Amino acid sequence: MTGVAFSPTYRPFSKKMASNSPEYNFSEIESTWQKYWEDRKTFATSSKTDKEKYYVLSMFPYPSGTGLHIGHPLGYTGADILARYQRARGKNVLHPIGWDAFGLPTEQYAIKTGRHPRQTSIERIAHFRNQLRSVGFSYDYDREVDTTDPNYYRWTQFIFLQLFKRGLAYVDKRPVWWCEELKTVLANEEVIDGKSERGNHPVVRRSLRQWVLRITAYAERLLEDLKDIDWPESTKKMQQEWIGKSVGATARFALDGFDETIEIYTTRPDTLLGATYMVLSPEHPLVPKITSEDNRDAVSKYIESAAAKSDLERTDLAKEKTGVFTGSYALHPLTGDKIPVWIADYVLISYGTGAIMAVPAHDTRDFEFAEQFNLPIVQVIKGDGTESLPYIGDGTLINSDEYDDLSWQEAKKKITAKLKEAGTGEESTQYKLRDWLFSRQRYWGEPFPVAWVSREDYDKAVESGDLADWLPEEPVAYTDESGTLHALPVPPKSLPLELPNVESYEPAGTGESPLKKADDWMEIWYQFETGEFLPARQEKPEGEKWIRASRETNTMPQWAGSCWYYLRYMDPKNSTQLASKEALEYWKTPDMYIGGSEHAVLHLLYSRFWHKVLFDEGLVPTKEPFSHLFHQGMLLGEDGKKISKSAGNGIDPVEVVNQYGADTLRLYLMFLGPLEARKPWNSKGIGGVSRFLNKAWREIVGRDGNLSPKIRDDHQESEETEILLNQTIEKVSQDLDKLSFNTAISQLMILVNHLHASDAFRLTTAKKFVQLLAPMAPHISEELWSRLGESHSVAWGPWPDVDNSKLVSDDVKIVFQVNGKFRGQSLIPKSSTEEDVLALAKKEPRVIAQIEGKTIRKVVFVPGKILNIVAN
């Protein structure tokens, strides 16, 4: 303990802090201490220290127009408690906050009002910051990041260039939602039941030029490295399934009467002899070629109807299988049998090879299809004999010639080997993971740091050597009606490439972003060495390195800025690197990352991908960005339903702060239940924690505003108080370590209830209690701490130690049982033997009543816990 100086009366805090009011006036106390933290930069962090680091990260918010949602302070309080706890334990804590401010709602607001979204963002951020401050989070506000700040997105663009040069970024036509009425591309969340969210207009799929990131190149590592990180199992599982690795075989079936072969992928090569027909997806390139004259009409009609359906509809119609015969036959690679080739939309072009061998006896979908169209079904795997078809389980082979009686695993190997020998197949691995569609036809996002140029100009730039470190092996090119263009990276030193001002934030009406209309930014004379540019309508500047270029109309998605923000916090003002080597080496990665499980797949997978690219580039020292992850659960409305505008069951955290105080809000959010659980808000329950804080206040502050007369230094602390205090220190410490805040608070309540019932207790006991309370209810704790005679912030600890000698009493409670049922208890010395306890038990009237007239068969004795007499 540091507080040696002791005075039984209240002594003004040396830094002229709160009044000596006898009342717990939370609003005065909270604003006083928030100002104190701010003025003194209590929570500012530096990496220039020998102290052990602790980096706790909360998922940064999107500063929406509606302000703080009750879900924010839930997770943020958890993280803040951890930060304050570790700080008190002497760690050098980094606890930052920032703003994920690019995004659709701000853009839509800009369209509506004509205001620049940056302006809107800055205002909303200020509003959010004030609201967060009022809850008393111990952020280092000097480290704020804002994804829409050019000094930030400069480095987002820089990372994109890393991906670009490694061949991980390319351009392709990809389908998007298009609304003819609104003349705009819509995001998935703007499309509801096939209609636009705004105006309820019909939408269609339309292919547009898009940037795509080759995340699939990292599929295996993203899967493999999940083993090394401490995340909720369910989240790991979700990522695992999203990546969706499967190991099987590809096989090529010759086509009867054609030179081409159909390549298929199967996870069950052991069932190869059960393949009785084949199915191509309607989009498969071989379809037009192999469709016979007789079937052409039916096939083209089918393709048309399949194309008209969205993915959603296709899966909605899952119950009934549809398909048509192409009129062609394939030859079975092992038997040479002729088997019919069909097309059906239950086979997806985007997975595997877009074609399958159908084994109706052992695949549910193939079975349904075969039944529908009367195709042969041949069982080749035999289970225990009771199975019915389709049979998906394991077993031994039948109807498979030389492979009969083999186990399926054995057959898998042998048949794959046979295919390989014949040159008609081989072992193969597939992933469900697709490349990441990384562009939006929007204004409010990071511009792509590229210039689209002609082949000649591209070659010129290559030859100059100016961009030698930044070019992909294969140029990124795109061809349309107007010709072929090549993507030239802008020189990194010229970043940021800032968004131009535009007159209107309305989309261009062509499916392209509003940037399309910023002519002087879009169509330019471009200096490829320096990155300078001038409007193309001006005269071409002098110099070899000036070329004609167009900018990219697409911008990056909101994910881009949130993929790496945890790195920027380490060194947020660095103007020459995304973060200094020293900062990256010192802070490494967050020790704890807290956020909602809605990000279990996308954000966390994208971040891992970028981090690995940066690791490969030698820019970060670790393979994984988030070694420890925790999801706070969803807070439900008072009615037990999801909080929503339409249900009108929202809770305004600011209102709660005004009514009860920030400490009460924090404490109550944590006391509701386990942080990870989903649980309903209860406006009556908040009175309980409010009462607790008032009770704690009254135990320390007397009615006259001085220290409570119960706090006496000449008091001999009772053994009971000593034990309970030490148990509380131990319990609270352990609970904070495992983020079990609800039980930590209940333990503090038990201690306060005990102090309340005691006649007197020592000053050190009061101080230790305040220290334990401080991470959860920091404002009242600072106030009490100062009133207890301390002259520096309680935030700096030290955290109280457990005195193990005072953790347990010499007497322990032992429970008597008869046949496993409770029949009384007694306080006995720890050293008592089984004989002593049994003798004692036999004197217990309730025990006597139960064993009377029975024979004792056995006695089970667990020292310090129970004595169980088995009798009948």
Place this chain on the structure above:
RNA sequence: GCCCAGGUGGCGGAAUUGGUAGACGCGCCUGACUCAAAAUCAGGUUUCUUCGGAAGUGGGGGUUCGAUUCCCCCCCUGGGUACCA
């Protein structure tokens, strides 16, 4: 359908290397203070009960001296995912 998490009083929840089920809080009940109310304080609160006890952690079975905890089957709720070959 499949995968994951969960199911304990009127409510939120506590207790799992198997050892008194219901900590702590809400709500409710009784009492004190008050003209009264609020606040505060003292006490009670799983159900049934013949007041001895008995039953009880979604349901059924099992292992055990003893099961909320371990095993098997089933039901329900929430989340994820969806024709991935």
